[in-house]
Amino acid sequence: MRLPGSKSMTARALVLAALADGPGEIERPLRARDTRLMAAGLQALGVGVDTAADDRWLVTPAPLLGPARVDVGLAGTIMRFLPPVAGLAQGTVEFDGDPHARNRPLRPIVEALRSLGVSIDASPAGGLPLTVCGAGQVDGGEAVIDASGSSQFVSGLLLSAPRFAKGLVLRHEGPPVPSAPHLRMTTHMLRAAGARVDESVPDVWAVEPGALHGRTWVIEPDLSGAAPFFAAAMVTGGEVTLAGWPAESWQPVRTVADLLTEMGATVELTDAGLTVRGTGSLHGVTADLSDISELTPVIAALAALADGPSELRGVAHIRGHETDRIAALAAELTKVGAGVTEFPDGLRIEPRPLHATSFETYADHRMAHAAAVIGLSVPGIELTDVACTSKTLPEFPELWQGLVARS
Missing domain, CATH: 3.65.10.10 (Enolpyruvate transferase domain)
Incomplete structure (x- = not known):
């Protein structure tokens, strides 16, 4: 894609x-x-x-x-x-x-x-x-x-x-x-x-x-915007290639690749682009996300679907983003059934059986991305507002629908 x-x-x-x-x-x-x-x-x-x-x-x-x-x-x-x-x-x-x-x-x-x-x-x-x-x-x-x-x-x-x-x-x-x-x-x-x-x-x-x-x-493709699509490959055991990725990037691609690999993906950069493959399992992690804090909602969604607990720290500043993302993630992941402990600078997430719910997006595009990732695995997840993704990726609903339809 x-x-x-x-x-x-x-x-x-x-x-x-x-x-x-x-x-x-x-x-x-x-x-x-x-x-x-x-x-x-x-x-x-x-x-x-x-x-x-x-x-x-x-x-x-x-x-x-x-x-x-x-x-x-x-x-x-x-x-x-x-x-x-x-x-x-x-x-x-x-x-x-x-x-x-x-x-x-x-x-x-x-x-x-x-x-x-x-x-x-x-x-x-x-x-x-x-x-x-x-x-x-x-x-x-x-x-x-x-x-x-x-x-x-x-x-x-x-x-x-x-x-x-x-x-x-x-x-x-x-x-x-x-x-x-x-x-x-x-x-x-x-x-x-x-x-x-x-x-x-x-x-x-x-x-x-x-x-x-x-x-x-x-301008390079947006690495933060790619995160939910890479997460989709991990959740479904599928494969997503982001075309047009440069051999040398000004974005933290190695940091992201290392984290996704630790959570259970394989990541490869070739002439075709940046490819993330799911391996059929998701692992919990202990991670400092201070360098890649924009990815916290998507990583938190993956953590809720993983095979063990995760602790995501170093992101106190995301309380001042489009919404208080730490509080918002704690509320919505708890609502969907995960065990969540909120810290001043992050979250501990314990996977539990998840269930259908309405997932509040708080006018925050990254919260919508998190909900979409969980919805790949949990039937009945409803986003209160997907239009907020227009902030950085107006095509998100169509791209997501096309990705899911192909899989």
Whole structure:
């Protein structure tokens, strides 16, 4: 099967292309709610983003101007990547989104931007709705941030940092930053656009001021979006090949492959793509998912169907995602019959006989993926809302139906 491009890569490519010194192209972008809203946010700031073609978006940089309004939807990438861009604009830029977006953590990046000289009016909680009063430039310099709640706090600042007058030296102070592969994706893509980035000191990122260059970005298939389809092969003893997977990836494919293998799959990368095969059994695991936290709902679903208990830890920050994913998974897996112990940073899941139920998705695409995986093995699982998958993969219902029909 083929999947659309990576949400994370598409979002970063859009920002880097918008801040470049010349036109850029994005090949095989993800066309979903999050990335459409990102493109619309940049357009509101004056950037030319032509999304007419499905397989190639054209980005034409232009002076960033307010007044503008940016709808972030429920996307962490937009609410954390675009306020630094708005600081470079001349004029006011207002940000707001879906009701739950106001609950997603944003204060660390707001405070970091204020320390760099950006004027921001935020809610009493330090988040949405907020207004960036852009002065046409950001002085930059040194900033300290606690990014333990999301690696996007770091990525959002780094992506705009080459355009800051003094660049940026950003220091993280606090518990470990989650989702390290996403930080590596950010720094790799910055360098590919011509930025000079030094990350040789742990928890410190130094970005020199300078131009970002327009270029063609080729977006990889989305590894997080592929997770439920790989899980389907494991649950059914079948086989799924994700076509178009690159030999060298900016996504944490080895980490994912190792985990799926430990749970009972075989994983192989060939010229045909990335293939996951089920072996007829699923094993419980003890795993730190901090680097691949987006996969937690699907891994939790597999754990509920495994032959032994699992303990999934290191993901306290996913309580601040589209919903509190730890609490949501605990509630829904318990409802379906699994034994679940909830920890501040994860879950212990003990497989038990599962039964039909209505599985609440909490407007969260990853929760819908988890429910679909369980539904392959347990008759009568009903998703309260599958339309929420449009956030990152609008084609999910059709792709899933086609996969199940073929099997």
